[in-house]
Amino acid sequence: MPQQAMIDPEPIQLLRGEPDAACFEDGGHGLRTGRSRNPAFAPIEFFGFGDGRSFMDFFHPHWPVLYEDNHLLVLYKPAGLIMQRGDQQEKPNLIDLAKAWLKIRYAKPGRVFVGMVHRLDAPVAGLVVLARTTKSASRLSAQFREGRIEKTYLAVVQGRPDQAKGRLVHHLERSGRLSRPVQAGSLHGRTAALSYQVLESGPSGSLLTIHLETGRRHQIRAQLAAIGCPILGDRAYGSDRSLADGRIALLSRQISFTHPTRQSDLAFQTALPEGWPWPSVRTDEDRPLWTIEEYRRDGLILTSLNSG
DSSP, X not given: OOOOOOOEEEOOOBOOSOOOHHHHHHOOOOOOOOXXXXXXXXXXXXXXXXXXXXXXXXXXXXXXEEEEOSSEEEEEEOBTOBSSOOSOTTSOBHHHHHHHHHHHHHTOOSOOOOEEOSOOOTTOEEEEEEESSHHHHHHHHHHHHTTOSEEEEEEEESSOOSSSEEEEEEEEEEETTEEEEEOTTOTTOEEEEEEEEEEEXXXXXXXXXXXXXXXXXXXXXXXXXXXXXXXXXXXXXXXXXXXXXXXXXXXXXXXXXXXXXXXXXXXXXXXXXXTOSSOOOOSSOOOOOSBHHHHHHTTOOOTTOOOO
C-alpha cells in the first residue's frame, strides 16, 4: 500500500479585509491580507492542506487528494469540471479522472469502482467525497440523504444581505436548467434551507459563509439570488459581472461526515484557490488552481486520462 497522506489538523481560518475592485472585474489576484477566527463556524478541527506535505497530488502538484483509503476519496474539484459523464461522453469529468488516478496509483489492470454520493455544479470549486466501494457509496449516500453530513461553503456575493446572519427557507422548482423559488405548496416545489453569516462587506459585495441544511439543485445560487445577493460571476442567477473561465465565486470549503465503515468522524477543509476574489491569508501554503482551464494552461493533459 502506498503511504497515506500526512494530515495535519488545523482550525478553520476565516478571512478579513476588503475586495480589490479588479477582482470583481476579471477574477484577478489583487488581494489585501488579514485573518480572523469565527468559533461559531468552527466547532471541530479540520484536516487541511497547506504546507506541501499534507496532501497527495492528483494529476497536478496543486490538485490535491485530501484523503484516500480503501473506502473513500476526498478530492478538490476545480470549477469547470463536470462530475460525471453525460451526453458529452468525451468531456473530462471527475469520476473518470478519479478512476484513472486509482488505476495508475495501484497499477490496476481492470476496471475500478468510484461512486458519486453528492454533486457540485460545474462552475463551483471545492471538496467532493467519492466512494470506492458499493457499500461505502450506500452508507455515504444515506448520510447525505438524512442530513448527517455537514457542508460549509464560502461565497462572494454582490450586495449585502439585510441581516448579518440568518436562515433562508425557500421552495425551489426546476425551471429548465435552473431552479426558481415558488409558493409553498407548489406541486413541484421542494423545501430548501440554509444558514449564512456575513464575514466581511465592502463597497462591491460581501463574503459569506453558508451552511447547507438541504441539498437541492443550485440551492445556494438560487436562494442568494432570491434575496438580491447573486453570487459573483453567476450570470445565470442575476450577477451582472463575469469571471474568467466561467467560474463563480462559490467554494465548497469544508465537509465533515462519519467514516462509512470505521464510524470515526472525519472533517476536511480546502485552501482558497488561486485568484479567489476576496482577501486571503498570505502564507506559504500551496493553493489549488481555481478552474480546470487553469490546470490545462499549466500543462495538464486530460484527454488521455478517461477511464472505463
